[in-house]
Amino acid sequence: MGAALALGERGRGRTAPNPNVGCVLVRDGRVVGRGWTQPGGRPHAEAMALDQAGAESRGATCFTTLEPCAHRSTRGPTCSDLLISAGVARVVAALGDPDPRTDGLGVARLRAEGIAVEIGVRADEARRSMAGFLTRRSFGRPHVTLKLATSLDGRIALASGESRWITGPEARAHAHLERARHEAILVGRGTWEADAPRLDVRLAGLEERSPQRVVLSGRHPHPSHSPVASGAPPSPDGRGRETREARRKGEGDPVTWLAEPAAIADLPGVDHLLVEGGAATAAAFLRADLVDRLLLYRAPVIIGGGLSAIGDIGLTDLAAAHGRWRLHDARGLGGDRLEVYERRRS
Incomplete structure (x- = not known):
């Protein structure tokens, strides 16, 4: 077996x-x-x-x-x-x-x-x-993995926004392997516009397994006003958008825009969704209790007053934070450490 x-x-x-x-x-x-x-x-x-x-x-x-x-x-x-x-x-x-x-x-x-x-x-x-298939059957939505790459003190970037690279090459390679195991990958609109992420798989022999690209637009919906819409991004803010877009590999590939986390239920052909950031998007999925699995990559660095990995998730009672996650796996990846947590559900 x-x-x-x-x-x-x-x-x-x-x-x-x-x-x-x-x-x-x-x-x-x-x-x-x-x-x-x-x-x-x-x-x-x-x-x-x-x-x-x-x-x-x-x-x-x-x-x-x-x-x-x-x-x-x-x-x-x-x-x-x-x-x-x-x-x-x-x-x-x-x-x-x-x-x-x-x-x-x-x-x-x-x-x-x-x-x-x-x-x-x-x-x-x-x-x-088979968590993707089973989650779709049980909850009518994809199985969601939230990936976080942080410093020891939970920062994802310097205060200036500089974030390349917090983790080392081994951790980044593992993250690309995780991308290859998901039908779709999602980032927030802020990350999409600021970082121009390629959201592809850059491991030799697995390039064709790059997932579908999804962007959470939040309060700034796609012009179609649909909870799920495909096509070009909304109008840019005018600050170097064309330069960032020119750097993005696969510029002509379709991009799906979601107005809210719950809309992932309507993503066709997606049973495994990887959420990669940023902090507001991570918080939105946690607040909606839509995260089934956490991938926490931690580098042995301390940043201090940088950008937090997760925004406010609406927690008002510390006791409610306990008992929700179980550690499934932990391993070293070069100088970094990976911890995998699973959401406890009945």
């Missing part, structure tokens, strides 16, 4: 609206097939693994991170039917599929054909791996 989970991570940020599933087929103690959901959601992981295994699928055990689908589609046969036709003897799934078209039906279909089925192996890891 660990291998299946690792394979599923290959599709993260590329399979929406389908989940990023991983699958491994084992026969006589030997792996005979591997698969993961392909970009756009097809082929499914099980179909890919079965195709690789061929005749060796018969009598094999299928380890998959999600219950094999049971609902028919014009895009291909169901995975439960494919497993039955291939003659697998056993299916081990990490999670049941919450999609009502499959929920429990895939398991029932397999068992009706005499295939042994086990559910729940490494379920917590599977939930984390």
Whole structure:
């Protein structure tokens, strides 16, 4: 199952609206097939693994991170039917599929054909791996990661606004890998206009996985007055805008403008959203309780009277701040430190 989970991570940020599933087929103690959901959601992981295994699928055990689908589609046969036709003897799934078209039906279909089925192996890891799909199903919106790169005292820039670079190259490379795992990346209008961020992936071999670009306009909506609008940015303030725009790679790429954080629910094809700043935008998402995961990169520097990483989130009771976040991971990245926190939700 660990291998299946690792394979599923290959599709993260590329399979929406389908989940990023991983699958491994084992026969006589030997792996005979591997698969993961392909970009756009097809082929499914099980179909890919079965195709690789061929005749060796018969009598094999299928380890998959999600219950094999049971609902028919014009895009291909169901995975439960494919497993039955291939003659697998056993299916081990990490999670049941919450999609009502499959929920429990895939398991029932397999068992009706005499295939042994086990559910729940490494379920917590599977939930984390497929958080985008599951969050969309549970809350009707993307899974949101907020990325902060700060000094030890929580500053993101000098008082002058200078911020390049607080963290070192290893931390910045990791942040680009995170970009590649999200369908969309969001910054606030102030950051967009002041810094001209490229919002792309600059890691060799992963450049094509650059996410969609989204800007939170806040009180200065896009001229269309729509909560979600695509196209050119609103009128500039006249202070060197053309120079900054000329520096932005992919100037002709579409940009989606949102008037409020809640509008992320309407972003098409986005199950994983990475929010990168600035302080007002970070505060807006935290205030709306829309952040599911925190990436905190901290450099071993103290800035003092610089710019804070997060603005006011409306907290009036210190007790309410406790118990909301759990530490999931911590590691060194060069001279910096990364801490990953997850929002505690029922």
